[in-house]
Amino acid sequence: MSVIKVEQLKKVFKGKEVVKGISFELNKGRCVALLGPNGAGKTTTLRMLSGLLKPSNGSIKFQEKNALNDIRYSIGYLPQYPVFHSWMSGKEFLMYVGELAYLSKKEANERAEELLKKVAIDDAKNQRISKYSGGMKQRLGIAQAMMHKPKLLMLDEPVSSLDPIGRREVLTLMEELKEETTILFSTHILGDAEEICDDLLLLHHGEILESGSIDDLRKRHQSPKFELSLRDSANKYVDKIERLESVNTIVLEKGELHIFVNDIARARAEILTKAVQEDWPIVKFELSRTSLEDLFMKVVQS
Ligand SMILES: Nc1ncnc2c1ncn2[C@@H]1O[C@H](COP(=O)(O)OP(=O)(O)OP(=O)(O)O)[C@@H](O)[C@H]1O
Numbered sequence: 001m002s003v004i005k006v007e008q009l010k011k012v013f014k015g016k017e018v019v020k021g022i023s024f025e026l027n028k029g030r031c032v033a034l035l036g037p038n039g040a041g042k043t044t045t046l047r048m049l050s051g052l053l054k055p056s057n058g059s060i061k062f063q064e065k066n067a068l069n070d071i072r073y074s075i076g077y078l079p080q081y082p083v084f085h086s087w088m089s090g091k092e093f094l095m096y097v098g099e100l101a102y103l104s105k106k107e108a109n110e111r112a113e114e115l116l117k118k119v120a121i122d123d124a125k126n127q128r129i130s131k132y133s134g135g136m137k138q139r140l141g142i143a144q145a146m147m148h149k150p151k152l153l154m155l156d157e158p159v160s161s162l163d164p165i166g167r168r169e170v171l172t173l174m175e176e177l178k179e180e181t182t183i184l185f186s187t188h189i190l191g192d193a194e195e196i197c198d199d200l201l202l203l204h205h206g207e208i209l210e211s212g213s214i215d216d217l218r219k220r221h222q223s224p225k226f227e228l229s230l231r232d233s234a235n236k237y238v239d240k241i242e243r244l245e246s247v248n249t250i251v252l253e254k255g256e257l258h259i260f261v262n263d264i265a266r267a268r269a270e271i272l273t274k275a276v277q278e279d280w281p282i283v284k285f286e287l288s289r290t291s292l293e294d295l296f297m298k299v300v301q302s
Contacts, residue, residue, distance in 0.1 A: 001027065001028045001063065002025040002026060002027050002028065002063055003026050003027065003028050003062070003063060003064075003151055003152050003182045004025065004026050004049070004060065004061065004062055004063070004152060005025045005059075005060075005061045005063065006022065006023055006024050006025070006049070006058070006059070006060050006061075007023045007058055007059045007061075008021045008022075008023055008057060008058040008059070009021065009022050009023070009045070009048060009055055009057070009058035009059075009060065010022075010055060010056045010057040010058050011041070011044050011045075011048060011053065011055060011056050011206075012056040017206060018041050018044050018206050019041045019044050019045055019048070019055075019206045020205075020206040020207050021057065021058065022045070022058075022203070022206070022207065022208045023058075023208075024201055024208060024211055026152065026182055026184060026199075027182070027199070028182055029178075029182060030182055030183075030197075030198045030199050031174070031178045031182075031183040031185070031196055031197045031198050031199070032182075032183065032184045032185075032197060032198070032199040032200070032201060033185060033186075033187055033192070033193030033197040033199070033200050033201070033214075034046070034184060034185065034186040034187070034201050034203060035186075035187055035188070035190060035193050035200055035201065035202050035203065035296070036186075036188060036202065036203035036204055036299075037188055037204065037299070037300045038188060040188075040203040040204050040205065040206070041203055041205075041206040042156070042157075042186035042188075042203055043080055043156055043157075043186065045186075045203070046077070046154050046156050046184070046186060048060065049075070049154060049184070050072070050075055050077040050154055051071055051072050051075070052077075062074050062151070064151060073101065073148060073150075074150055074151045074152060075150050075151070075152050075153075075154060076144075076145030076146050076147075076148070076150035076152070076153040076154065076181070077145055077153075077154045077155075077156075078138075078141045078142055078144070078145045078153075078154070078155045078156060078158060079156050080156040080157045080160075080186075082137070082138075082141040082144075084129045084137060084140070084141075085129070086128065086129045086130035087128060087129075087130065088128070088129055089125060089126045089127055089128055089129065090116065090121055090124060090125045090126075090127065090129060090132070090136075090140050090143075091112055091113075091116065091125040091126060093129060093140065093144065094108070094111075094112035094115065094116070094140075094143060094144060094147060095108050095109065095112055097144045097147045098111060098112060098147050098148075101147055101148035103147070103148065108147070111147055111149075112143075112147070115143040115146055115147065116143065118143070118173075118176070118177075119139040119140065119142055119143045119173055120139065120169070120173075121136050121139055121140060121143075124136065133166065134161060134162050134163070134166055135162050135163070135165065135166025135167075135169050135170060138158055138159070138161075138162060138166065138170050139169065139170060139173060141158075142155065142158065142170070142173060142174075142177070146177070146180075146181070149180075149181075150181060151181065151182060152181065152182045152183075152184060153177060153181045153182070153183045153184070154183075154184045154185070155174070155183065155184075155185040155186070156185075156186050157185075157186055157187060157188070158170055158174070158185060159171060159187070159189075159192060160187065160188070160189070167192075171192065171195060171196055174196050175196050178196070183197075185197075190292065190293060190296045193214070194214055194292070197214060198213060198214065199211070199212065199213050199214065200212065200213075200214050200217055202295075202296070202299065204299050209299060210295070214292070217292055217295075218291065218292050221290060221291060221292055221294070221295045222289045222290060222291065223260065223262075223289070223290050224260075224261055224262075224264050224267075224287060224288075224289060224290075225258050225259055225260045225261065225287075225288055225289070225290050226257075226258075226259040226261065226267065226268070226271065226285060226286065226287055226288075227256055227257070227258055227259075227284065227285075227286045227287075227288055228241075228256065228257040228259060228271070228282065228284065228285050228286075229255065229256045229257075229282070229283040229284040229285075230257075230280055230281050230282055230283060231281035231282075231283055232280075232281050234252055234255055234256065234257050235252065237257065237280065238250055238252065238257065240274065240278075241257065241259055241271065241274075244267070244270045244271065244274065245266075245270065246261055246262065246263050246266040246267035246270050247259055247260070247261055247267060247270075247271075248260040248261060248262060256284075258294075259271070260290065264287065268287075271285070272285070
């Protein structure tokens with residue numbers, strides 16, 4: 001069952017389309033990564049979904065209506081650069097957020113205590129936020145977004161500004177939150193997406209290039225390739241290999257040739273025959289598979 005359905009969502013800033021009519025659905029209970037390089041349109045998309053930015057076109061539909069008939073009560077949102085009232089303590093801040101979400105004082109107090117434990121800052125709950133580390137602030141930001149038990153939690157690059165320990169803490173916390181709510185989080189790091197997410201939306205120049213479960217995408221993007229290194233300049237061999245019938249495409253990466261093929265046996269025979277005939281100074285000739293990483297690198301570099 002889907003939590004949210006987005007159709008033809010578009011945003012134009014000063015005549016420039018930065019989100020180009022994207023459509024997708026998020027299924028209940030899934031953790032979905034909105035993955036894309038800088039400037040892909042991730043923040044703009046999340047801001048439209050959270051109601052902070054008016055779309056130029058398209059529709060955003062929540063499948064379940066909430067009692068207040070306002071999508072903001074179905075969504076928890078942590079912006080990329082959250083602003084806290086730093087003079088407040090973590091607990092006071094959560095109580096304040098609870099009040100804004102129309103929770104009673106009792107409800108807000110119970111929920112705040114529960115979340116402070118969950119995000120592991122209950123020891124520091126009475127300390128001023130200005131004393132918190134980056135990781136603690138980010139975890140408080142997640143708690144803030146969860147105060148009103150949203151159906152969908154959206155986090156904009158929640159780990160990109162953190163040190164390795166902070167990153168680990170927040171990623172572990174997100175894994176736990178998957179049990180409670182559907183998560184959409186933006187990142188430009190494929191590894192983070194793969195570590196905690198089920199599904200992926202790959203965004204580039206405001207368009208969704210790939211979407212689906214990470215497992216399926218991984219399978220779909222596995223195709224055979226040979227990696228060839230030579231003691232010579234690899235450039236000299238590109239033309240010769242490209243002319244072989246069994247070769248699809250060649251990518252030169254860090255001095256190594258990545259030769260994409262369909263028929264492994266035929267390609268191997270053709271390449272090695274040519275190499276022996278011309279006495280190529282081969283250092284490495286190895287079969288490997290392309291991967292989601294290859295796809296992402298191609299997207300990021302284009
Ligand atoms: N308010 C605005 N006015 C004009 N252009 C904007 C505005 N907000 C974003 N943009 C442009 O829209 C494009 C997408 O920006 P956005 O912040 O959504 O990308 P992003 O994928 O979140 O990138 P990053 O990872 O760097 O945060 C960029 O080219 C950006 O300069």
